[in-house]
Amino acid sequence: MKTCLVVDDSRVIRKVARRVLEDIGFEIAEAADGMEALAWCRAAMPDAVLLDWNMPVMNGIEFLRQLRAEPGGMTPKVVFCTVENSPDHIRTALDAGADEYIMKPFDGDIIEAKFAEAGLL
Secondary structure, eight states, rough: OOOEEEEOOOOHHHHHHHHHHHHTTTEEEESSSHHHHHHHHHHHHSSSEEOSSSOSSOHHHHHHHHHHHHHTSSSSSEEEEEEEOOOHHHHHHHHHHHHHESSSOOOOOHHHHHHTTOOOO
């Protein structure tokens, strides 16, 4: 079974994302910020990361840049899921190594489509 790390400081968003991703066949781990997510990745690199931008301790961009520098860190498909929707934010995320970009609010169809586009389904 493929694994997905859901990284968001909102417990509600993590819960909704978990339900959607489990329904499409993923095993889920959760992290409330980038630092916690980095610790998860160092312990067991996931197949995918659903990543928020604005979080305490370490934001999504900082996490993504550090993830991509880790051994095996180029492997996970990273899907940003955020309210940040300006072209500059999207370009920054893609330049940092994101594979896909979803705007909040999202639904199951959007997540499934983006994960399919990223080659995860």
